[in-house]
Amino acid sequence: xxxxxxxxxxxxxxxxxxxxxxxxxxxxxxxxxxxxxxxxxxxxxxxxxxxxxxxxxxxxxxxxxxxxxxxxxxxxxxxxxxxxxxxxxxxxxxxxxxxxxxxxxxxxxxxxxxxxxxxxxxxxxxxxxxxxxxxxxxxxxxxxxxxxxxxxxxxxxxxxxxxxxxxxxxxxxxxxxxxxxxxxxxxxxxxxxxxxxxxxxxxxxxxxxxxxxxxxxxxxxxxxxxxxxxxxxxxxxxxxxxxxxxxxxxxxxxxxxxxxxxxxxxxxxxxxxxxxxxxxxxxxxxxxxxxxxxxxxxxxxxxxxxxxxxxxxxxxxxxxxxxxxxxxxxxxxxxxxxxxxxxxxxxxxxxxxxxxxxxxxxxxxxxxxxxxxxxxxxxxxxxxxxxxxxxxxxxxxxxxxxxxxxxxxxxxxxxxxxxxxxxxxx
Amino acid sequence: xxxxxxxxxxxxxxxxxxxxxxxxxxxxxxxxxxxxxxxxxxxxxxxxxxxxxxxxxxxxxxxxxxxxxxxxxxxxxxxxxxxxxxxxxxxxxxxxxxxxxxxxxxxxxxxxxxxxxxxxxxxxxxxxxxxxxxxxxxxxxxxxxxxxxxxxxxxxxxxxxxxxxxxxxxxxxxxxxxxxxxxxxxxxxxxxxxxxxxxxxxxxxxxxxxxxxxxxxxxxxxxxxxxx
Numbered sequence: 001x002x003x004x005x006x007x008x009x010x011x012x013x014x015x016x017x018x019x020x021x022x023x024x025x026x027x028x029x030x031x032x033x034x035x036x037x038x039x040x041x042x043x044x045x046x047x048x049x050x051x052x053x054x055x056x057x058x059x060x061x062x063x064x065x066x067x068x069x070x071x072x073x074x075x076x077x078x079x080x081x082x083x084x085x086x087x088x089x090x091x092x093x094x095x096x097x098x099x100x101x102x103x104x105x106x107x108x109x110x111x112x113x114x115x116x117x118x119x120x121x122x123x124x125x126x127x128x129x130x131x132x133x134x135x136x137x138x139x140x141x142x143x144x145x146x147x148x149x150x151x152x153x154x155x156x157x158x159x160x161x162x163x164x165x166x167x168x169x170x171x172x173x174x175x176x177x178x179x180x181x182x183x184x185x186x187x188x189x190x191x192x193x194x195x196x197x198x199x200x201x202x203x204x205x206x207x208x209x210x211x212x213x214x215x216x217x218x219x220x221x222x223x224x225x226x227x228x229x230x231x232x233x234x235x236x237x238x239x240x241x242x243x244x245x246x247x248x249x250x251x252x253x254x255x256x257x258x259x260x261x262x263x264x265x266x267x268x269x270x271x272x273x274x275x276x277x278x279x280x281x282x283x284x285x286x287x288x289x290x291x292x293x294x295x296x297x298x299x300x301x302x303x304x305x306x307x308x309x310x311x312x313x314x315x316x317x318x319x320x321x322x323x324x325x326x327x328x329x330x331x332x333x334x335x336x337x338x339x340x341x342x343x344x345x346x347x348x349x350x351x352x353x354x355x356x357x358x359x360x361x362x363x364x365x366x367x368x369x370x371x372x373x374x375x376x377x378x379x380x381x382x383x384x385x386x387x388x389x390x391x392x393x394x395x396x397x398x399x400x401x402x403x404x405x406x407x408x409x410x411x412x413x414x415x416x417x418x419x420x421x422x423x424x425x426x
Numbered sequence: 427x428x429x430x431x432x433x434x435x436x437x438x439x440x441x442x443x444x445x446x447x448x449x450x451x452x453x454x455x456x457x458x459x460x461x462x463x464x465x466x467x468x469x470x471x472x473x474x475x476x477x478x479x480x481x482x483x484x485x486x487x488x489x490x491x492x493x494x495x496x497x498x499x500x501x502x503x504x505x506x507x508x509x510x511x512x513x514x515x516x517x518x519x520x521x522x523x524x525x526x527x528x529x530x531x532x533x534x535x536x537x538x539x540x541x542x543x544x545x546x547x548x549x550x551x552x553x554x555x556x557x558x559x560x561x562x563x564x565x566x567x568x569x570x571x572x573x574x575x576x577x578x579x580x581x582x583x584x585x586x587x588x589x590x591x592x593x594x595x596x597x598x599x600x601x602x603x604x605x606x607x608x609x610x611x612x613x614x615x616x617x618x619x620x621x622x623x624x625x626x627x628x629x630x631x632x633x634x635x636x637x638x639x640x641x642x643x644x645x646x647x648x649x650x651x652x653x654x
Contacts (some may be wrong), residue, residue: 167474
């Protein structure tokens with residue numbers, strides 16, 4: 001009995017190994033995905049509308065060629081040259097080089113320098129990044145003297161803030177006490193739940209860290225001339241913070257994502273504006289800014305939506321771009337039929353098991369089960385035996401992997417079973 | 427403990443001691459090399475620079491990467507020295523005729539190997555913690571220990587599969603089980619990701635390690651029944 005249970009475990013090991021390697025082998029041998037053209041969407045400040053560009057393939061006389069086509073939401077087509085004139089802000093360098101850059105855009109006097117200085121692009125996410133709880137607090141005036149260059153990293157523990165001198169791996173008690181006192185004065189409840197800063201060194205120095213305390217209150221912690229500068233901040237609509245992304249333009253201090261998925265802009269005066277965006281939970285997007293607009297792009301499954309806001313963060317327009325699911329090649333269909341399961345692991349979410357649609361593989365699995373049943377009968381395994389039935393169930397569920405497993409680890413009949421089956425034959 | 431089992435353990439110790447001690451020496455040398463290199467970098471670049479690089483560089487600085495295969499190599503050395511001579515020189519048949527139940531005997535042999543690996547892993551972990559805690563704060567030590575756990579567990583899974591493969595009588599099945607073992611080990615020998623990665627996989631990896639320990643009983647039964 002014990003040995004038979006161990007054998008079932010061994011079969012499951014074989015299933016796991018096969019389900020992790022065979023799909024990868026199959027993918028490297030056959031291309032299971034068909035091709036798909038690239039699509040992009042941009043907002044024209046001239047048209048006040050979206051223009052979609054799409055790279056399409058055409059096959060003529062067995063020769064495949066590709067070209068980019070442009071059209072708007074109503075299906076009107078545009079030529080390449082006319083599109084260049086519709087995106088003056090995006091093509092500033094080229095137009096200025098060719099001497100075709102206009103003096104005004106939409107009634108506003110512009111120069112190439114002004115347009116370039118207002119353009120920025122940044123990535124933002126609702127998912128907090130890698131966090132070890134040990135950070136570097138740079139002095140706002142560190143550029144004035146090397147003596148202000150910190151030699152420590154800090155953490156915020158239940159006992160207070162601790163600055164660890166890196167050379168000795170010891171706590172700087174005096175500095176830690178000063179900062180703990182200042183935080184306590186502003187009613188900070190230790191420990192910190194999370195800290196955020198900008199990857200940009202100068203922004204990180206100027207703003208310092210946004211810290212949520214154990215009661216989920218928001219604080220800003222920085223340092224000037226080695227003295228703590230702590231400020232308690234209002235939370236947007238009193239909601240708890242999920243993630244903070246610091247801004248790259250002068251009108252955005254930070255982009256805050258709250259736990260319910262809402263996105264807020266924090267302005268330099270620390271006031272908030274809630275953006276009319278759908279829930280950002282589990283998503284990462286991009287924010288592009290120019291002289292006139294703030295444009296957010298949120299990708300989703302087979303879709304991306306672009307939201308255009310004015311400089312006061314009022315929603316002007318939005319447009320979704322749908323990607324048709326990739327056409328599946330014959331190899332892809334066969335993969336779902338032959339290999340019903342893929343097992344793997346990711347760095348942060350652990351193991352995963354991706355199943356193909358059941359209708360794709362179940363008939364093939366049943367054929368394999370019939371073959372397994374034939375061999376079991378031929379070897380004299382009785383169908384009344386629970387382990388024979390388990391074997392067959394493994395093939396029904398795992399298909400080819402279960403089939404490989406039960407033959408790699410054969411189920412031998414006990415002496416008692418052999419004698420019993422022989423006496424039944426007689 | 428029963429006296430025959432103590433005799434069995436002594437016999438296993440005689441077989442495995444040089445391989446085990448040799449691998450321990452290699453493991454300790456690797457550990458010293460890792461931390462000498464870290465201390466050297468701290469001297470050259472400064473402790474804060476190194477700490478920040480370890481925490482936030484992309485790709486991450488895996489300063490302990492040379493340790494990845496040490497537990498696995500220890501398991502291979504112990505497993506091969508314990509089982510291969512017994513099987514190739516057919517001494518296992520004599521062992522199986524000792525006045526102890528076959529399952530108890532095989533479980534005793536495997537248990538001895540697992541205890542040896544546990545001792546080795548405890549030594550590696552202790553040494554690693556000693557140096558790491560001396561040089562780095564707990565915010566580095568904690569995630570690094572999570573990253574080391576799958577590598578330490580890989581030694582048990584490798585040993586269990588070596589024992590299982592060695593006892594298997596059919597040579598084609600030996601090949602098949604080796605292939606399975608190789609791909610199962612890939613789940614354990616993960617690296618080059620930020621410290622603390624694969625922490626979510628650890629419960630499943632521990633379960634796999636525990637479940638794999640019985641495999642040797644299945645093939646040993648096939649061995650002494652003379653199945654092909």
